[in-house]
Amino acid sequence: VFDMLVVGGGPAGAAAAIYSARKGLVTGIVADKFGGQVAETVGIENFISVSKTEGPKLVANLEAHVKDYDVDIMQNQRALSLAKNGLFDVTLESGATLSSKTIILATGARWREMNVPGEQEYRNKGVAYCPHCDGPLFKGKRVAVIGGGNSGIEAAIDLANIVEHVTVLEFDSKLRADEVLQRKAKSMGNITIITQAMTTEVKGDGTRVTSLIYTDRATGESNTVTLAGIFVQIGLVPNTEWLKGVVDMTPRGEIIVDERGQTSIPGVFAAGDVTNTPYKQIIIAMGSGATASLGAFDYLIRHSEE
Numbered sequence: 001v002f003d004m005l006v007v008g009g010g011p012a013g014a015a016a017a018i019y020s021a022r023k024g025l026v027t028g029i030v031a032d033k034f035g036g037q038v039a040e041t042v043g044i045e046n047f048i049s050v051s052k053t054e055g056p057k058l059v060a061n062l063e064a065h066v067k068d069y070d071v072d073i074m075q076n077q078r079a080l081s082l083a084k085n086g087l088f089d090v091t092l093e094s095g096a097t098l099s100s101k102t103i104i105l106a107t108g109a110r111w112r113e114m115n116v117p118g119e120q121e122y123r124n125k126g127v128a129y130c131p132h133c134d135g136p137l138f139k140g141k142r143v144a145v146i147g148g149g150n151s152g153i154e155a156a157i158d159l160a161n162i163v164e165h166v167t168v169l170e171f172d173s174k175l176r177a178d179e180v181l182q183r184k185a186k187s188m189g190n191i192t193i194i195t196q197a198m199t200t201e202v203k204g205d206g207t208r209v210t211s212l213i214y215t216d217r218a219t220g221e222s223n224t225v226t227l228a229g230i231f232v233q234i235g236l237v238p239n240t241e242w243l244k245g246v247v248d249m250t251p252r253g254e255i256i257v258d259e260r261g262q263t264s265i266p267g268v269f270a271a272g273d274v275t276n277t278p279y280k281q282i283i284i285a286m287g288s289g290a291t292a293s294l295g296a297f298d299y300l301i302r303h304s305e306e
């Protein structure tokens, strides 16, 4: 039986496990893929105090730091359900069940993809998902933002201050972003907004993105936009399908947490991109992992009868 079982091995889960082990608690991490989204990242330049690192290197550092402590790491294991039977039981895809006094949910999120030819090939070679992370790499260049919701228009405004020009492509006939964001975007001289645009292909020269092709849904015409970068902003999907009906979530499926990281179930905490935190970043995920772990520790010292 664990005192604290962390589900998810990204930055949030790793931070939670280290804080737990340092309290002398019996700690486990169960993760589908240790490292999470960081494993898919190339350059990281906003992890404060480290000027520049790479995803796989940061993952190796995370793993080494966790292994400094007595943490039971169970990799390549997917959690399928969570139930309370006195203790909390997490059932894995393998059929095994893990029991723990407290749970930290840190299963992260995934960016919704366009699913068009060239997107995978040019991922990290011009196709990007995070303007806070990769915006500065396109300084002085032309980029597109796919998606005209709040995150797309926020990204366009953010990028317009760095890059030469931003083309926003929205599938629908109108933008879905808040009016105030639309006004701001339209007031900037270097943002062009195209609606009824269905992106059909990402083109490149083998090493970098060079253009994208979209169909004008009104006329059926195919058009080319020459550019160096494409920011896909059509949604970040939390990995909470397995928790539906178990903990309270926002309509978008993000786990709702309080300031201590506690969910709607006392003893079950959550951290990182899987929660309703408004900003999804490595440094924020780590901070919230520490918060959730300390929250769970507080819960344990108040609820374990010994």
Ligand code: FAD
Pocket (backbone or CB within 6 Å): 007, 008, 009, 010, 011, 012, 013, 030, 031, 032, 033, 034, 035, 036, 037, 038, 040, 041, 042, 043, 044, 045, 046, 047, 077, 078, 079, 080, 106, 107, 108, 109, 110, 111, 129, 130, 133, 134, 239, 242, 271, 272, 273, 274, 280, 281, 282, 283, 285
């Ligand atoms: P994740 O990193 O998503 O980790 C989730 C963990 O849960 C993984 O171990 C996963 O395998 C596991 N998991 C999921 N479902 C289950 C399940 N059912 N059972 C068991 N385990 C499960 N942020 C920055 O700060 N700087 C950057 O430069 C940067 N660049 C990025 C580039 C890319 C391409 C991407 C995709 C993201 C980038 N981000 C960046 C965002 C950053 O990676 C995330 O904010 C951060 O990784 C979130 O951490 P997390 O621990 O909450 O979740």
